[in-house]
Amino acid sequence: MKRILIIEDNPMVVKSLEFKLKKxxxxxxxxxxxxxxxxxxxxxxxxxxxxxxxxPFISGSQLIEFIKEKSPDMPIIVLSTSTQEDIITDAFxxxxxxxITKPFSPNELSLRxxxxxxxVG
Amino acid sequence: MNFYHNFFEQAPWxxxxxxxxxxxxxxxxxxxxxxxxxxxxxxxxRARRKKFLDTILIEFVNSYLFDExxxxxxxxxxxxxxxxxxxxxxxxxxxxxxxxxENLKGESTLAIxxxxxxxxxxxxxxxxxxxxxxxxxxxxxxxxxxxxVEVPTKIVEPLLNDKKGxxxxxxxxxxxxxxxxxxxGFLDKIKRPLTRWQQIYIENGLKYxxxxxxxxxxxxxxxxxxxxxxxxxxxxxxxxxxxNIDKLMPFIAHEKExxxxxxxxxxCRMEDISLIPILISRFxxxxxxxxxxxxxxxxxxxxxxxxxxxxxxxxxxxxNIKIEYHRVACHFKPELKHKIxxxxxxxxxxxxxxxxxxxx
Numbered sequence: 001m002k003r004i005l006i007i008e009d010n011p012m013v014v015k016s017l018e019f020k021l022k023k024x025x026x027x028x029x030x031x032x033x034x035x036x037x038x039x040x041x042x043x044x045x046x047x048x049x050x051x052x053x054x055x056p057f058i059s060g061s062q063l064i065e066f067i068k069e070k071s072p073d074m075p076i077i078v079l080s081t082s083t084q085e086d087i088i089t090d091a092f093x094x095x096x097x098x099x100i101t102k103p104f105s106p107n108e109l110s111l112r113x114x115x116x117x118x119x120v121g
Numbered sequence: 122m123n124f125y126h127n128f129f130e131q132a133p134w135x136x137x138x139x140x141x142x143x144x145x146x147x148x149x150x151x152x153x154x155x156x157x158x159x160x161x162x163x164x165x166x167r168a169r170r171k172k173f174l175d176t177i178l179i180e181f182v183n184s185y186l187f188d189e190x191x192x193x194x195x196x197x198x199x200x201x202x203x204x205x206x207x208x209x210x211x212x213x214x215x216x217x218x219x220x221x222x223e224n225l226k227g228e229s230t231l232a233i234x235x236x237x238x239x240x241x242x243x244x245x246x247x248x249x250x251x252x253x254x255x256x257x258x259x260x261x262x263x264x265x266x267x268x269x270v271e272v273p274t275k276i277v278e279p280l281l282n283d284k285k286g287x288x289x290x291x292x293x294x295x296x297x298x299x300x301x302x303x304x305x306g307f308l309d310k311i312k313r314p315l316t317r318w319q320q321i322y323i324e325n326g327l328k329y330x331x332x333x334x335x336x337x338x339x340x341x342x343x344x345x346x347x348x349x350x351x352x353x354x355x356x357x358x359x360x361x362x363x364x365n366i367d368k369l370m371p372f373i374a375h376e377k378e379x380x381x382x383x384x385x386x387x388x389c390r391m392e393d394i395s396l397i398p399i400l401i402s403r404f405x406x407x408x409x410x411x412x413x414x415x416x417x418x419x420x421x422x423x424x425x426x427x428x429x430x431x432x433x434x435x436x437x438x439x440x441n442i443k444i445e446y447h448r449v450a451c452h453f454k455p456e457l458k459h460k461i462x463x464x465x466x467x468x469x470x471x472x473x474x475x476x477x478x479x480x481x
Contacts, residue, residue, distance in 0.1 A: 015179045106225060
């Protein structure tokens with residue numbers, strides 16, 4: 001079973017993602033903030049990271065840099081409210097695989113997760 | 122008892138007064154402390170209830186939206202009867218539904234709206250909309266417009282002219298969101314001026330809302346309210362409605378400065394150079410703000426030759442207009458900058474001052 005780490009501080013979004021992805025057959029692990037995410041990333045292994053950019057303690061961008069240093073091939077999908085072109089471009093330049101803007105369609109997100117994991121697999 | 126009797130009989134009046142006041146203050150202090158404890162307790166109980174409801178509602182809404190095996194009808198009835206008993210509970214449910222609506226789109230949006238109706242929240246929000254308190258009305262309008270739930274027009278329409286700005290703002294956002302084919306139809310019904318914030322909200326609504334048909338703004342150029350006319354003139358440029366350039370021209374001679382400035386600015390943004398000779402011919406009659414705007418137009422879409430026509434008018438102008446004028450001159454001829462500076466500080470009195478700068 002593929003393991004997905006969700007890094008998001010909005011409990012409603014977390015629960016929706018967890019619900020949807022578990023139904024799709026993935027194992028879902030949650031981190032509510034950047035610090036917690038770094039702990040989990042240091043001690044466990046994942047197949048995909050789904051992260052917000054605005055997080056408490058450590059920002060999403062710092063987190064992406066950390067992940068890319070530690071495991072450059074780890075697929076990352078960003079889920080953010082930001083629609084600014086420069087932020088999206090910066091994220092892709094840092095090496096993220098996909099960028100989904102909020103509000104998001106859960107079915108579309110499910111498909112994008114599947115596609116990203118398919119590329120890696 | 123005897124002590125109190127003796128005390129009140131024998132003690133001087135000042136002591137008795139002191140005693141009575143002390144008792145009063147003690148009572149007030151105890152009452153205040155009691156009230157604070159009650160408030161704290163009440164707050165804690167509500168916070169616990171809120172946390173409990175949030176957990177249940179998030180779980181419920183997720184199942185409602187994503188679980189195909191979920192018995193929607195039975196579970197909705199169950200949650201309605203078991204958990205949504207008070208207005209506070211229902212308000213928590215509305216808050217969660219709004220949160221889902223804000224974060225999810227696509228097929229979930231319809232399901233969220235359906236859930237709002239099935240949980241009987243429509244009635245509660247409609248009751249708030251009819252309430253006398255302005256904040257309840259504004260909040261109800263916000264909920265209806267966020268969820269795109271229609272309410273009878275006869276209830277919402279009067280709120281477009283409510284005495285509270287917040288209610289008016291939410292009412293026009295409601296119409297903007299729900300009247301997809303005629304999003305600015307409400308402009309025909311408003312009787313109070315549009316505030317700057319309302320104009321910004323409408324503009325953003327038109328730019329970012331999905332499926333909205335942007336109207337022809339020239340329809341409201343003869344509106345009774347100057348704020349509506351100014352807004353529409355600005356929007357004509359914002360949405361590149363070049364076909365309305367001719368309709369904007371008369372507004373550069375409008376009696377209201379606000380409207381006139383907006384027309385000049387919009388025509389300039391649409392790069393209509395036929396505007397320049399007209400503005401130059403009117404320059405002497407205009408106010409300082411309009412003169413400054415005319416100079417900006419020349420800088421933006423005019424030429425150095427256009428500017429030179431105004432050089433004779435500069436002698437009688439105020440300093441701020443002269444400075445603006447020379448700024449524009451430097452924009453066209455950067456080499457003039459040194460000469461203007463020399464003349465001003467007297468560094469190079471022998472240098473030639475071109476006719477353009479004689480007014481300095």
